[in-house]
Amino acid sequence: MRKRRSVFLYVLLILLGIIMIYPFFFMLSATFKTNEEIFSGIGLIPKSFSFDAFINGWQGIGNNTFGTFLLNSFKIVIPTVLFTIISSVLVGYGFARFHFPLKKIFFGIMIGTLMLPQAVVIVPRYLLFRDFGWLDTYLPFYMPALFATFPFFTFMLVQFMRGIPRELDESAIMDGCNSFTILTKILIPLLKPALFSIGIFQFVWTWNDYFNSLIYINSVDKFSISLGLQLFMDSEGTIAWNEMMAMSFVTILPCVLIFFFAQRYFVEGIATSGLKG
Amino acid sequence: MILLKGGAKDNIIKLFNINFSGLFRFDIQGGDREIMNLVKKEYITKNILKIRTKTNSNKKYQYIGLLFILPWLIGISVLELFPLLYSFYLSFTEYSIINTPKFIGTENYIHMFTSDPEFYNSLKVTFFYVLIAVPLKISFALLVAILLNFNLKGMSLFRTVFYLPSILGGSIAVAILWRFLFAEQGLINGVLSFLNLPTNNWLGNPDTSLLTISLLTVWQFGSSMVLFLAGLKQVPNELYEAARVDGASRIRIFFSITLPLLTPILLFNIIMQMINAFQEFTAAFVITNGGPLYSTYLYGVMLYENAFKFMKMGYASALSWVLFIIILMFTLLLFKSSKQWVFYQDGRND
DSSP: OHHHHHHHHHHHHHHHHHHHHHHHHHHHHHTTSOHHHHTTOSOSSOSSOOOHHHHHHHTOBTTBOHHHHHHHHHHHHHHHHHHHHHHHHHHHHHHHHOOOTTHHHHHHHHHHHHTSOGGGGHHHHHHHHHHTTOTTSSHHHHHHHHTTOOHHHHHHHHHHHHTSOHHHHHHHHHTTOOHHHIIIIIIHHHHHHHHHHHHHHHHHHHHHOOHHHHHHOOOGGGOOHHHHHHHHHHHOSSOOHHHHHHHHHHHHHHHHHHHHHSHHHHHHHHHHHTOOO | OTTSOHHHHHHHHHHHTOOOGGGOOOOOOHHHHHHHHHHHHHHHHHHHHTOOOOOGGGSOOOTHHHHHTHHHHHHIIIIIIHHHHHHHHHTTEEOOSSSOOEEOTTHHHHHHHHHOHHHHHHHHHHHHHHHHHHHHHHHHHHHHHHHHTTOOTTHHHHHHHHHHHHHHTTSHHHHHHHHHHTSTTSHHHHHHHHTTOOOOOTTTSTTTHHHHHHHHHHHTTHHHHHHHHHHHHHSOHHHHHHHHHTTOOHHHHIIIIIHHHHHHHHHHHHHHHHHHHHTOOHHIIIIITTOSTTTTOOHHHHHHIIIIISOOHHHHHHHHHHHHHHHHHHHHHHHHHHHHHOOOTTSOOO
16 A cells, blocks of 8 residues: 555656756757757757857857856856855844844834735836936946845844853953954854855845846847847747757756755745745 | 834844744864854854943944945835835826826826726636635645654655755746646646546636646645744743643644744745735746736736737736735735734733
């Protein structure tokens, strides 16, 4: 009885798993196929392996290869991730460990912004960044990160720090630490996994972000990989799907790699703060 | 938040305070591990003995805390609160980005509700989308989480597979992939004709285009699933044992123990997924660009077009405030209803 149940469970999960993951395999197999072959069957194994789709697709549009777009995406993502980590640690520490006027109200506002629909602040933010002269630069990505406007991460860190007993801080004070060195010497080492978790989440979100690049970046040579991919699709009359899939694959590859090497951080990060997805 | 009264605020804080400690399994290396064990021990004894260290409220203010949260204070004022109020002001103006905003009173709102045919259509499309995508996504997430909770071998592999689309799903590459899969001669139709089922022009047919976009959302059920899974692992084993001793059936146990204990997570998932679904943009914009025949013209796409294509910043602000109010109303409604169906383990069902 028990055995039969688990066989049934496995069959169900395997079927479901195939449905979930097949699109990615199909994407990968399409990159090796010719355009005609792609639409002629549902199988995965191409008749002959050819890397032409990658080579041709990489050329991109005009003078900009996908190398440029990839590099631009890294230029956007890496500082954003670093700034996010630094600012959320500082703010999280402030909320988790200190008693100051209006703390409860501030914390309530922070939780509230977790649920604030971002659609309502997009227009004024755009106008603000325009007045600062930040359009067509990467500052609209860096600055919100530097000023801790990602309440998910701050909240997650507050939760983590609350789990670390204050006695540790107190003994550190006796050893001559001040409130800043408590953070750097005592808490940050203990928070390393959480910081890693924040880093990879922010990496994936910023990497996949489309909307912000769409409204803030206009010069093609500054395009992120999302915009590059979109441009690549729109620029061709008939879409060369094998090249399209090859470049899509290149786009998602960094995230896939991060996901497989660090997936426990995703799972645990999401469970700590209940992030969106 | 400012708009909510105290009680509602507590509810929200409670919503985000769901205890997922069952999932903390971070590996801490070497010396850190020893510290962490000490930390855990101390923490646990303190909790069991209910030893209370001096609470902060007796101490005097530590103003240095304000220094630590300063980046956030600036960020929230300049990048969230000011834009929120400014967009409210802009919603009463006509502002085509080049000239200065011109105050026109409630004209934007009047135009929206009386003479903008796209507005009602887009509302309808968006409601349909939310009503299809959110319940389906959450039911799937719950169902699969229950299956994975049977703790058979290899479950973590399945978890990885089911979670992957959530990580990549928001990217434009996946939107393009979706367009490719559901193309007239794409994989989906290929499979259907292989099974001798009727094929369909999924994205070209206004009757199925929205459904196809919703499926992309449902496909990303992984993150909700992980939350449910964390909740399932939290259910104390004693409860199950006690129920079994009392002779309760499996189904009875599920409905009387598991499901009630999952309701806080269910509420959380519904609220967050709903907020996101109302604002969905990328999928509809990239896959179908709102078409065909405006059948996937989601509110987010309409908002984007008005603001950044037609450059009607005032009207777009008005649209965004209407969306904000709608989302707020639904959120409050869910909170209100939650008193009836959400069960908190600490017994405080306020």
